[in-house]
Amino acid sequence: MSADLQRAVLPTDIPLLPGVRVAACALLAETDADARGDWFDVVPTPAGQVGLVVGDVGGRGVAATVLTARLRTLVGERLAAGASIGETCAAAEALARRAPEVRGATMCLLVLDPDSGELRYCTAGHPPPLVLPAGGEPRYLPPSGSGPVGMGSACAVAAARLEPDDLVLLCTDGVLDRPGRDATAGTVELAQVAADAVGEHGDHRVPGAAAERACVDVMDALLRRTGHSDDLTLLSAQRLRRPDALGMSWSAEASAVRASRVVLAEWLRGLGLDEADLVSVQHAVGELMTNAVEHAYVGAGSETVRLEGALTDDGELRLRVSDHGIWRCTERDPPGGLGRGLAMTRHLCGELFLDRRVDGTSATVCFRPAHPARLLSAGPAPVPPGDGARDRLAIRDRSTASTASGARIRLDGAVDEATAVRLQAELRHRTQAGTRPLTVDLTGVTRLTAGGVAVLHGAMRDALPGAPLRLCAPPDSVAGYVLDLVALPYADDAARVP
């Protein structure tokens, strides 16, 4: 069974927006059972900004997919309604109170103003955005300091700025934490690979081509280098110059139809329309121009036809053909009908508005150009060597009689979706459901994913007063790196205890 359900909850089209080019690429599990909770979204806001979200709900299978849908819907609706990042995070927290299974979900929520380049973001337990400046060194933005959803941490919002042509790249932890790479090495590698992909080979004549490369080429390069052990999701946005509106007049002659077609094609290419969309729009507008020239000025003198176009902040392309004549039916038009030309316009563009007045006629077509999100199939999930969670994560008792703070365990190996359930059971047992203190030493952890973080978070939250669950790890370890990222408190006393 293919992971149709997972695909169904992710965007298949990325809207074309003024002043920014967005692209997305996701590598998804082949089967529903392997489906992970990676998700992303692109949401134009009422203030003319664009919201970009990449998240991971942890877990796998249909349950993870259903959670993805809930969280994506909630976040998307809030942003589209004009909510701030703080308000959107608060809504996610509220959802986590009603639906505990959402707890531990991570997301990076970013709102970019294409005009000013200002961006605000919250990394709720999620890897921070990578900025690829045009002609500069790549740099990660600092984590904003918020923890995962539903863990009670306050929403912290940080700000940064993109210069024109700069690009920002969001990813899920599967991108950083790949086979043979811990999260630290994966983080460095992503910056290098992404800089290579959008850097010197850039074709600046194609608007937004770098955004596409930052997703597709980077995904390709990472898979060739290491393969993958999780879903991978990349979402990129390049700040571009806001496109000029189109406005031009021609004298109402047959040659105006072709002349306008040439001008329109150049303008549409500048917006970054895909070729198929361009052909549709060109033909639709061509019929409106034909009608204006043919019908508007029967027997009249030198009159003009005007073509105007604009791409709205929410990604709607509006094209208006106007004249100062009155459209007349010719013998070829069906009585009372629109005629085949307007029927074609409507079929190609969807929406057509006619405004016939005594002093002229205008026809407006509305169209939402988009390009596809690249949703790739990963094939069956790789089975780790040894095939058992027991082989991949060792949980050892390190308690000593003199340990005043209670029992202590040390984890060695991978703390990920595959081992999370066993770890959860172990923590529950050793803390006697949160009633006994426990110290968890993460020094030997080689991999710590969102699913593992959620288990640790959950155990800390469930601990009763006086029986805390403490984490400890060296800051330069894999666990230390990830815990910093997700803003989960831990102590640096791991080395002092054998």
Place this chain on the structure above:
Amino acid sequence: MLLNEPTVVCTPTRDGRCAILSVGGEVDLATLPRFRRALVPVLDAASVLVVSLDDVGHLSAAGVRFLEEIRAVKEDQGGGLLLQCGEHRPARLVLQALGIPVITELPISLRSGASVTPP
């Protein structure tokens, strides 16, 4: 002649029952009269016409209407008209938007070595 003006090349098959009309250029308000003039003389080249639209960059609704008129004429004569256009080509998009059947490739029997006398 401008490069965008429509061209029509007619290639009858060996047995003369079918002819392929390869159309190129742009068909719009300005070029439609020339398109009609170019097409009319080859209409009777064979009883069945295959009109290949791969190289058409623009096809107006009026151009489609003209092709439909030809279809009616051919069917009245006991023949027929087949429109051919490859995937992702502009004319295919237009024909599909109007719900007019279009084939992707020429039938194998017509593809190569079938011609006798180009007009």
